[in-house]
Amino acid sequence: MARKFFVGGNWKCNGTAEEVKKIVNTLNEAQVPSQDVVEVVVSPPYVFLPLVKSTLRSDFHVAAQNCWVKKGGAFTGEVSAEMLVNLNIPWVILGHSERRALLNESNEFVGDKVAYALAQGLKVIACVGETLEQREAGSTMDVVAAQTKAIADRVSNWSNVVIAYEPVWAIGTGKVASPAQAQEVHDELRKWLAKNVSDDVAATTRIIYGGSVNGGNCKELGGQADVDGFLVGGASLKPEFIDIIKAAEVKKSA
Numbered sequence: 001m002a003r004k005f006f007v008g009g010n011w012k013c014n015g016t017a018e019e020v021k022k023i024v025n026t027l028n029e030a031q032v033p034s035q036d037v038v039e040v041v042v043s044p045p046y047v048f049l050p051l052v053k054s055t056l057r058s059d060f061h062v063a064a065q066n067c068w069v070k071k072g073g074a075f076t077g078e079v080s081a082e083m084l085v086n087l088n089i090p091w092v093i094l095g096h097s098e099r100r101a102l103l104n105e106s107n108e109f110v111g112d113k114v115a116y117a118l119a120q121g122l123k124v125i126a127c128v129g130e131t132l133e134q135r136e137a138g139s140t141m142d143v144v145a146a147q148t149k150a151i152a153d154r155v156s157n158w159s160n161v162v163i164a165y166e167p168v169w170a171i172g173t174g175k176v177a178s179p180a181q182a183q184e185v186h187d188e189l190r191k192w193l194a195k196n197v198s199d200d201v202a203a204t205t206r207i208i209y210g211g212s213v214n215g216g217n218c219k220e221l222g223g224q225a226d227v228d229g230f231l232v233g234g235a236s237l238k239p240e241f242i243d244i245i246k247a248a249e250v251k252k253s254a
């Protein structure tokens with residue numbers, strides 16, 4: 001089964017209601033490949049989810065940027081998976097490196113969140129990736145494998161999981177991984193899944209790349225055999241996000 005190209009736009013903690021409406025208008029007017037070719041998901045901050053959900057074209061979907069690790073209750077400031085399901089928000093991003101680093105989310109905590117969100121019926125974009133220090137120490141794959149293992153230990157059905165490989169040193173820095181660097185980790189990760197989960201999960205799970213993806217570098221990155229799409233930060237707030245969605249065509253013609 002071919003893996004459908006996936007393009008996620010992570011808006012992070014950005015935007016006013018006016019800016020959000022503008023971005024949605026741009027997306028709604030864009031000519032992009034059909035849903036058979038590319039799955040597009042945008043992830044606004046929580047407060048804008050209802051606005052985006054109700055105004056975005058129906059062939060694009062929405063994701064929350066996080067959710068709580070278990071059922072809601074006395075957890076001030078948190079949003080539960082059940083609430084997202086209640087609002088028909090189909091996707092959630094979990095384990096983003098900004099949350100791992102700034103909010104001390106451990107591999108185990110992220111694994112628990114992924115398992116809980118999936119059990120509630122959400123689809124999950126699970127993020128993994130190494131820091132520059134870890135890359136320079138030669139431990140990229142150990143780090144990425146440990147992050148993925150914490151998910152694999154808790155999840156048996158991978159059909160609603162997309163893995164986002166996001167090297168921390170490439171996020172928001174303009175220092176994009178080279179196509180060869182991205183392909184190398186994606187390939188290793190797929191082999192890890194084959195060995196530790198199953199050949200079927202390895203063959204069907206989408207592994208997308210994130211970190212300084214833009215309209216200029218997306219085609220070459222997307223042309224790599226094991227790069228199944230992108231998780232885009234900064235450029236997802238700009239009209240060039242449309243060009244990144246169109247990079248899905250490179251797989252069609254491959």
Ligand SMILES: O=C[C@H](O)COP(=O)(O)O
Nearest residue numbers: 010171172211212233234
């Ligand atoms: O989730 C998206 C990533 O953090 C990438 O962000 P960026 O495209 O701004 O480097």
